[in-house]
Amino acid sequence: MFARLKFTVAALALTAGAAAAQQTDITIGMQLEPPNLDPTGGAAAAIDEVVYANLFEGLTRYTSDGSIAPALAESWDISEDGTEYTFHLRDGVTFHDGSTMDAEDVKFSLDRARAEDSTNAQKALFAGIENVEVVDPLTVKVTLSGPNSAFPTNMAWGDAVIVAPESIDSAATAPVGTGPFMFSNWVQGDRVELTAYDGYWGEKPALTTATFKFISDPTAAFAAMMAGDIDAFPGYPAPETLVQFEADPRFKLLIGSTEGETILGMNNKSEALSDPKVRAAIAHAINRQEIIDGAMFGYGTPIGTHFAPHNPDYVDLTGLSDYDPEKSKALLAEAGQEGLTLSLKLPPPSYARRGGEIIAAQLRAVGIETQIENLEWAQWLEQVFKGKDFDLTIVSHTEPMDINIYARPDYYFQYGKPEFIELMDALNLATDAAERSEILKNAQTMIAEDYVNGYLFQLARTGVANANIEGLWENSPTQANDLTGVSWSQ
Amino acid sequence: MRVPAGFLIGAALSALFLLMAMVSFIWTPHDVTVLAVAERMKVPGDGYLLGTDHLGRDILSMLMVGARTSIGVALVAAGIGLAVGVPLGLFAAARRGGWVDEIIMRGNDLVFAFPPLVMAILIAAVFGPSALNAMLAIGVFNIPVFARVARAGAISLWTLDFIMAARVAGKGAARISAEHIFPNIGNLLIVQATIQFSVGIVSEAALSYFGLGAQPPVPSWGRMLADSQTMIGLAPHMALIPGLAIVLMVLGLNLMGDGLRDMLDPRMRRTA
Numbered sequence: 128m129f130a131r132l133k134f135t136v137a138a139l140a141l142t143a144g145a146a147a148a149q150q151t152d153i154t155i156g157m158q159l160e161p162p163n164l165d166p167t168g169g170a171a172a173a174i175d176e177v178v179y180a181n182l183f184e185g186l187t188r189y190t191s192d193g194s195i196a197p198a199l200a201e202s203w204d205i206s207e208d209g210t211e212y213t214f215h216l217r218d219g220v221t222f223h224d225g226s227t228m229d230a231e232d233v234k235f236s237l238d239r240a241r242a243e244d245s246t247n248a249q250k251a252l253f254a255g256i257e258n259v260e261v262v263d264p265l266t267v268k269v270t271l272s273g274p275n276s277a278f279p280t281n282m283a284w285g286d287a288v289i290v291a292p293e294s295i296d297s298a299a300t301a302p303v304g305t306g307p308f309m310f311s312n313w314v315q316g317d318r319v320e321l322t323a324y325d326g327y328w329g330e331k332p333a334l335t336t337a338t339f340k341f342i343s344d345p346t347a348a349f350a351a352m353m354a355g356d357i358d359a360f361p362g363y364p365a366p367e368t369l370v371q372f373e374a375d376p377r378f379k380l381l382i383g384s385t386e387g388e389t390i391l392g393m394n395n396k397s398e399a400l401s402d403p404k405v406r407a408a409i410a411h412a413i414n415r416q417e418i419i420d421g422a423m424f425g426y427g428t429p430i431g432t433h434f435a436p437h438n439p440d441y442v443d444l445t446g447l448s449d450y451d452p453e454k455s456k457a458l459l460a461e462a463g464q465e466g467l468t469l470s471l472k473l474p475p476p477s478y479a480r481r482g483g484e485i486i487a488a489q490l491r492a493v494g495i496e497t498q499i500e501n502l503e504w505a506q507w508l509e510q511v512f513k514g515k516d517f518d519l520t521i522v523s524h525t526e527p528m529d530i531n532i533y534a535r536p537d538y539y540f541q542y543g544k545p546e547f548i549e550l551m552d553a554l555n556l557a558t559d560a561a562e563r564s565e566i567l568k569n570a571q572t573m574i575a576e577d578y579v580n581g582y583l584f585q586l587a588r589t590g591v592a593n594a595n596i597e598g599l600w601e602n603s604p605t606q607a608n609d610l611t612g613v614s615w616s617q
Numbered sequence: 618m619r620v621p622a623g624f625l626i627g628a629a630l631s632a633l634f635l636l637m638a639m640v641s642f643i644w645t646p647h648d649v650t651v652l653a654v655a656e657r658m659k660v661p662g663d664g665y666l667l668g669t670d671h672l673g674r675d676i677l678s679m680l681m682v683g684a685r686t687s688i689g690v691a692l693v694a695a696g697i698g699l700a701v702g703v704p705l706g707l708f709a710a711a712r713r714g715g716w717v718d719e720i721i722m723r724g725n726d727l728v729f730a731f732p733p734l735v736m737a738i739l740i741a742a743v744f745g746p747s748a749l750n751a752m753l754a755i756g757v758f759n760i761p762v763f764a765r766v767a768r769a770g771a772i773s774l775w776t777l778d779f780i781m782a783a784r785v786a787g788k789g790a791a792r793i794s795a796e797h798i799f800p801n802i803g804n805l806l807i808v809q810a811t812i813q814f815s816v817g818i819v820s821e822a823a824l825s826y827f828g829l830g831a832q833p834p835v836p837s838w839g840r841m842l843a844d845s846q847t848m849i850g851l852a853p854h855m856a857l858i859p860g861l862a863i864v865l866m867v868l869g870l871n872l873m874g875d876g877l878r879d880m881l882d883p884r885m886r887r888t889a
Contacts, residue, residue, distance in 0.1 A: 345846075345847045346846045346847050349847060349850075365847040367671065367847055367848050367851060368847055368848070368850060368851070370851065371850050371851070417652070417654045420654050420655075421652065421654040421657065421671070421672050421673075481671070481672070481844075483833070484652070484672060484833050484834060485652055485654070485672060487833070487834055488650060488651060488652040488672075488834065491650060498832075499832050499833045499834070500745065500746070500832065501746065501828045501832065501833075
């Protein structure tokens, strides 16, 4: 009797489970926890990886293939001389606190970002703005100091999202945006939870709740993924375990490209490395394929300059710094730098730690000794990025279109050649697509010929997800985990 | 005198690793500084006795050179403890009950109060991670251990008749400590040194696991473990072999320490 009762209950439970609606919650794994949740006030990529397109939106937005699409601005007109952009805003957009988003909010957001005391991490995006004018509640006119064809792209960055003056003070811990998801909870050190916003202006997402869980340790990430605690890990930190996920039908791999140019950063002002011959010698000593295979288990595309290979303006300059240890030794002899010892300071990611050991061995083969020092991110920022106390380092520059960092003389590798700065100034003024492409190609060639840094590989986006999840981005044209198109197939 | 079996096993294991470390100075099967990515993650056998790691280095060669690092760090650390801790302990015992004794022993307690790993991380953060700093960090924590052992052993001796005789003969406290006390606590110190040596091996492995010990490309057992962690499903031998090496080395030293204590302690000998 009892046995039968039990059976019935079990059968009921089974049918109930099968009849239940599709899963509408998702747990996304991330390696780094954001320090705050205000993309307009912090540089950390992790902020955008939580809030971009989910919680906050800008006038325009990046799509999964890297193109720019309208977001809060339905359309825009450009004046004849290319200096005036008139954005027509979408009607009926509300913030998560219920207030309407209008031209005043856009003016506030842009003026705040470009203000003298702004803490925006990408102030250069707004540098060309001369004036922001509210024409009517749904029209904003932005006047630039000169034509800048990249302006709509600039407005798509996570740093350029539209915020409201009423809620901006609490944005760091309780952000209020216009996106399809609103903030619900942040358990520091563990997770951020978002829930769907009923009043969203656009198509409602299939998911109702989303949890971003922070797991920094690659081993723990592997375990959490295998155990099913995490549904998707788009920036999965242990490429060596991907073969195991590939063989498992429960999972699928999301392999794509990122904007991460992984470079062997060289201190162009340090004693030995100020000589271009020594830098060229190092570049020729590097065997890129060995690094990609050894450190990234084959995931990555070799690059010869600081530019993403999937960009149409990319020039393949890997030939300029091909693997040639003999040439490298000859160059070192020419420069009178035999028996050189250099410091190699490595941040935590595995591309840097494992890649560093491989590069050290490759440099040793041409007679350059390295002193490896493994640093935590905070120490790396302090010593290398700010203090410039290093000879060599390995880091991936994940911002899109960031070749302009070479124009900053005080940037950590300290290049800032006047001719290069001129090129970047010309780029900002160029509106013609062909002209821009030409300048970008010249810029890529200039830094490659000067051997500013050792150009290693384009970081691959190595993600793992539950096989039933659809709609996650494979490529990473900007730092984001866009959940608007994500759904469970069963 | 009967030699305990445990001591023999322990001594043999310790000698094996010591031999590996010594041989690595003149010969290793492969060069550990040369990477061969194409040869990576080979299983034991197949041209490499213990296989290769994720960068194609021979694991046996890395174990041998790593043994050198481990033994070196643990030996120096135990040496620091002995050289500083024993005189402190003897001095405290000579002034037992006095304020000198009090200061030394409370100082010891102070060092004991800090978790060794936290202090090691602090030292590494201030001076930068290196094998030398790992030696220092572990060595500092050996000091109070030896000071306590020396003091405890010495205090019980101070009450004995032959010490009294030495005092009557006009010898000062320092001379008595050096000539009569120290030789008589030698047994205790040798046993403790063996134990601290094995603690040192584990501590060095822990520190280099966290990246605070010897820096690459110098191989160390702890870092071999850390490196292989995410690859345990792909190439389990990469984690098992260095793990086993640490276990066997520490087991060997502990067995040897226990055996030594049994052999050197007269009371234990009588009851055995």
